Amino acid sequence: MDWMRVKQALLERAPEALGVHIVMVLVTISIAIAISVPLGVLLTRPKYKNLGVVVLNILNLLQTIPGLAIIALTMPFLGLGLKPTIFALTVQGLLPIARNTIAGLYGVSPDVKEAALGMGMSHKKILYEVELPLAMPIILAGVRTATVYVVSVGTLAAYIGGGGLGDLIVTGLAMFWPEFLIVGAGLGAILAISLDRLLAYVEYRITPPGLGT
Amino acid sequence: MIELKEVTKIYTGQSVPAVDSLTMKIEKGEICVFVGPSGCGKSTTLRMINRMIEPSSGTILIDNKNIKDSDPDKLRMGIGYVIQQIGLLPHRTVAENIAIVPRLHGWPKDKINRRVDELLVLIGLDPETTRSKFPSQLSGGQMQRIGVARAMAADPPVMLMDEPFGAVDPIARNHLQDEFLRLQREIKKTIVFVTHDINEAIKMGDKIAIFNRGRLVQYGTPQDILSRPANDFVADFIGYDRVVKMLSLFRVEDIARPVGCTIEPNELPNAWNKMQDYQAAVCFLINSAGEPSGFITGDDFLKQGKDASPDVLNKIAGQRKRAFVEGDVLLRDALSLILEFNTEYLGVLSGNRVVGVISLGDIRKHASKKEGD
Amino acid sequence: MIMEYTENHFSLVLAAVIISLLLWVPVGVLITRNEKLASMVLNIANTIFCIPSLSLFAVMVTIPALGLGRRSALVALVLYSMMPLGRNVYQGVKVVDKSVIEAARGMGMNSWRILWEIQLPLATPVIFAGFRIAVVMTTGIAAIATYIGERNLGRLIAEGLTRFNIEMIVSGALLIALIAIALDTVLGIIEKQIVPKGLKVRRS
Numbered sequence: 001m002d003w004m005r006v007k008q009a010l011l012e013r014a015p016e017a018l019g020v021h022i023v024m025v026l027v028t029i030s031i032a033i034a035i036s037v038p039l040g041v042l043l044t045r046p047k048y049k050n051l052g053v054v055v056l057n058i059l060n061l062l063q064t065i066p067g068l069a070i071i072a073l074t075m076p077f078l079g080l081g082l083k084p085t086i087f088a089l090t091v092q093g094l095l096p097i098a099r100n101t102i103a104g105l106y107g108v109s110p111d112v113k114e115a116a117l118g119m120g121m122s123h124k125k126i127l128y129e130v131e132l133p134l135a136m137p138i139i140l141a142g143v144r145t146a147t148v149y150v151v152s153v154g155t156l157a158a159y160i161g162g163g164g165l166g167d168l169i170v171t172g173l174a175m176f177w178p179e180f181l182i183v184g185a186g187l188g189a190i191l192a193i194s195l196d197r198l199l200a201y202v203e204y205r206i207t208p209p210g211l212g213t
Numbered sequence: 214m215i216e217l218k219e220v221t222k223i224y225t226g227q228s229v230p231a232v233d234s235l236t237m238k239i240e241k242g243e244i245c246v247f248v249g250p251s252g253c254g255k256s257t258t259l260r261m262i263n264r265m266i267e268p269s270s271g272t273i274l275i276d277n278k279n280i281k282d283s284d285p286d287k288l289r290m291g292i293g294y295v296i297q298q299i300g301l302l303p304h305r306t307v308a309e310n311i312a313i314v315p316r317l318h319g320w321p322k323d324k325i326n327r328r329v330d331e332l333l334v335l336i337g338l339d340p341e342t343t344r345s346k347f348p349s350q351l352s353g354g355q356m357q358r359i360g361v362a363r364a365m366a367a368d369p370p371v372m373l374m375d376e377p378f379g380a381v382d383p384i385a386r387n388h389l390q391d392e393f394l395r396l397q398r399e400i401k402k403t404i405v406f407v408t409h410d411i412n413e414a415i416k417m418g419d420k421i422a423i424f425n426r427g428r429l430v431q432y433g434t435p436q437d438i439l440s441r442p443a444n445d446f447v448a449d450f451i452g453y454d455r456v457v458k459m460l461s462l463f464r465v466e467d468i469a470r471p472v473g474c475t476i477e478p479n480e481l482p483n484a485w486n487k488m489q490d491y492q493a494a495v496c497f498l499i500n501s502a503g504e505p506s507g508f509i510t511g512d513d514f515l516k517q518g519k520d521a522s523p524d525v526l527n528k529i530a531g532q533r534k535r536a537f538v539e540g541d542v543l544l545r546d547a548l549s550l551i552l553e554f555n556t557e558y559l560g561v562l563s564g565n566r567v568v569g570v571i572s573l574g575d576i577r578k579h580a581s582k583k584e585g586d
Numbered sequence: 587m588i589m590e591y592t593e594n595h596f597s598l599v600l601a602a603v604i605i606s607l608l609l610w611v612p613v614g615v616l617i618t619r620n621e622k623l624a625s626m627v628l629n630i631a632n633t634i635f636c637i638p639s640l641s642l643f644a645v646m647v648t649i650p651a652l653g654l655g656r657r658s659a660l661v662a663l664v665l666y667s668m669m670p671l672g673r674n675v676y677q678g679v680k681v682v683d684k685s686v687i688e689a690a691r692g693m694g695m696n697s698w699r700i701l702w703e704i705q706l707p708l709a710t711p712v713i714f715a716g717f718r719i720a721v722v723m724t725t726g727i728a729a730i731a732t733y734i735g736e737r738n739l740g741r742l743i744a745e746g747l748t749r750f751n752i753e754m755i756v757s758g759a760l761l762i763a764l765i766a767i768a769l770d771t772v773l774g775i776i777e778k779q780i781v782p783k784g785l786k787v788r789r790s
Binding site for chain 3: 061063064065066067068069070072073075076148151152153154155156159160165166169170172173178181182184185186188189192193196
C-alpha cells in the first residue's frame with residue numbers, strides 16, 4: 001500500500017468524483033421520478049388499462065438489457081460527457097420506478113376504491129387521497145431500487161467521459177493502482193448503501209400504520 | 214383411555230399458566246369436548262396430548278403409557294389430528310393426502326390404495342372422481358371431510374380435533390357434525406374435540422369439559438352440565454337458554470306416550486264419550502286413508518261444552534292438522550312447534566300413522582328433571 | 587471472435603449460477619431455522635447487492651488470492667446472487683402455510699420430511715422467481731467483468747466504445763440481452779414443469 005497514492009486518491013481525486021457522482025444520481029432520479037410516476041398513474045387509469053399491462057411487459061423486457069449496453073449505446077448518438085450519462089442513467093432509472101408505480105396502483109384493493117367512490121369522492125380525490133398514499137411504499141421501493149442501480153451503473157459513466165467515482169476505478173485498473181481501486185470502489189459502495197438505507201428509512205416512515213410489515 | 218395428571222403449561226415469558234395443574238380422564242370410545250372462551254387453555258391441552266406442545270410439568274398417559282416414553286413423531290403417527298385450517302398439502306392429490314400416515318408407517322402400496330378408497334366411501338365421496346383431485350379443486354366441506362379421513366387413515370384409536378368444523382358455513386357444519394356422529398357410532402374412537410361453541414359441545418360431546426383461565430371448571434355429561442352448572446361462569450357460558458339447550462339433548466320418542474284414542478269423522482258426535490271410556494286427554498281424528506288430520510282435547514269440550522257440534526269439533530281438529538312431529542325430532546324443536554300452534558299437545562308420527570303423543574306438560578317435567586332423578 | 591466471447595460469457599454465467607445455487611439454496615433454507623441469523627444474512631446480502639458492480643469487481647481484484655480474471659469475476663457474481671436467490675429461498679420456505687406444516691407435524695412427519703416433501707416443493711414458484719432474476723442479472727453484470735480481464739461479450743461493447751464503433755456496441759448489447767431473454771424463457775418453461783400441479787389447478 002502506497003500512502004502517497006491513497007492520499008492522492010482520497011484528497012485530490014475523490015471529493016470532485018464523489019460530488020459529480022452524487023449530482024449525477026440526484027439529477028437522474030429526480031428526472032426519472034418526474035417522468036415515470038405520472039406515466040405509471042396514466043397507465044393505470046381505466047382508459048389505458050390494457051396499455052398498462054403491455055407497457056409493464058415491455059419494461060420487464062428492457063430490464064434484461066445490461067446497464068453497460070445502455071451507457072454504450074448512448075455515446076454514438078449524444079457523444080461523450082455528463083449529459084449523455086444522465087440521459088442513459090435516466091432511462092435505466094425509469095424502469096423500476098414506473099414498474100413499481102403501476103404495480104403499486106394495481107395493488108390497491110378495489111374494495112377500498114369502491115368504498116371511497118361510494119362515499120362520494122371524485123376520481124381525482126381518490127387518486128390523491130387513497131391510491132397514491134396506499135401505493136407509496138411500493139413506489140418508494142422502486143425509487144430505492146432505481147437509486148442503487150443508478151449509483152452502480154453511474155460508475156460505468158467513466159467510460160463515456162461522464163466522470164464520477166468510476167474515474168478512480170478506471171485509473172486504478174489501467175495503472176494497477178489498488179489504492180485508487182479501493183478508494184473509488186469503497187466510496188461507491190458507501191454511497192449506494194447509505195442512499196439505500198436512507199430510502200429504506202423514508203419508506204418505513206411513510207408506510208401508513210397497519211400496512212406492510 | 215387418556216389420563217392427564219397435574220398437567221401444567223407455562224409459556225416462556227408468561228407468569229400466568231396457560232394450563233394450571235389439570236387432572237382428568239377421558240374414557241375409551243367417547244367424544245370428550247373441551248370448550249371455553251379463547252385463551253382458556255383448551256387448545257394447549259389438546260396439543261399437549263400429541264406433544265405438539267410439551268407440558269411444563271405433570272404426566273399424560275395414553276392407555277397407561279406415558280407419552281414422554283415414545284418418540285414424538287412415532288406418537289403422532291398413532292394419533293389422528295384434525296385442525297381448523299385442515300392443512301391439506303396443496304401439491305398432493307386427495308389420495309396422496311390421505312395416504313400420508315400409512316406411507317409413514319410403510320404400508321405396501323396396494324394396501325394404501327384400498328384404504329384410501331375405503332375411507333373416501335366412508336366419508337361419502339366417490340373414490341373414482343375424488344381420488345386424483347387436488348385440494349384447490351374441492352369445496353370447503355369436502356376439504357374438511359378429507360381432513361377427517363386423513364386423520365383416520367391408519368385407524369388410530371385416538372383422535373384429536375381442534376375446531377375441526379370451525380371454518381365452514383353453519384349449514385355445512387351442521388351436516389358435517391351429523392355425519393361425524395354417524396361415523397363415530399361405527400368407529401368408536403376416543404376423541405378429544407376442541408370448540409368454543411357451546412352448542413357444538415352439547416351436540417357432539419359424550420362428555421364436556423369446560424375450561425376457564427387454564428383450569429377445568431366442570432367436567433361431565435352434557436345433561437349434567439346443563440342441569441347443574443357448577444358455578445356462575447359455567448351458567449353464563451351456557452347462556453339463559455340453558456333449559457332449551459337441554460331439550461336439544463332429547464328426542465320426541467324419548468318421552469312420547471302411546472296414543473289413547475282415535476276416531477273417524479263419522480264418530481265425532483260420540484267423541485266425548487269415547488275419550489271418557491279411554492280416559493284419554495287427546496283424541497286423534499283419522500281419515501279414511503288412516504292418516505291423522507288433527508286432534509281434539511279435553512279442554513276443547515270444557516270450552517265448547519260436552520255437546521259441541523261435530524262441525525265445530527271438526528273445525529278445531531282441522532286447525533291442528535300440522536301439529537305433528539316425527540319421533541326423531543329434538544324436544545327443543547317440538548317445544549317450538551307447540552308454541553307456534555298454540556296447543557298443549559303434538560301428535561307423534563311414524564310414516565303417516567300417528568303412533569304417540571307428547572304434551573307441553575311432559576316436556577316441562579322432563580326439562581326440570583335432574584340427572585339421576 | 588464473437589463465438590469465443592459468447593462462449594466465455596456463457597461459461598462464466600453458467601459457473602456463477604451453478605455455484606450460487608449450490609451455495610445460496612442451502613443457506614436460504616438454513617436461515618429459516620433462526621430468525622436472528624436470517625436477518626443478519628439477509629442484511630449482508632442486501633448490502634452486497636447495493637455495491638456498484640464495477641466497484642465490487644475492482645475490490646475483488648485487489649484481493650491477492652483472486653487477482654485479475656475469472657476467479658474475481660466468479661466470486662463477485664456469486665456474491666450478487668446471494669440477495670435474489672437467498673432471500674427468495676428464505677421467503678419461499680417461510681411463507682408456506684403454517685397450518686399445512688402444523689398438520690404434517692401432527693401426523694408424525696419429521697422436520698426433514700417436512701422440508702423435502704412440503705416446504706421445498708411449495709416454495710418452488712418463489713425460489714424459481716428469485717433464480718430467474720439472479721440469472722438475468724448475472725448475464726448483464728458479467729459483461730462488466732470485461733474490465734477485469736474477462737474476454738466476453740462485454741469486450742465487444744468496451745472495444746466499440748474506445749473505437750467509436752456502433753456496430754460492435756449494438757451487437758454486444760443485443761447478444762447479451764438475447765442470452766438473458768433466452769435463459770429467462772428456458773427457465774420459464776422449466777418452471778412450468780417443476781411447479782407442482784396442485785398449485786396451478788383451480789376449482790372449475
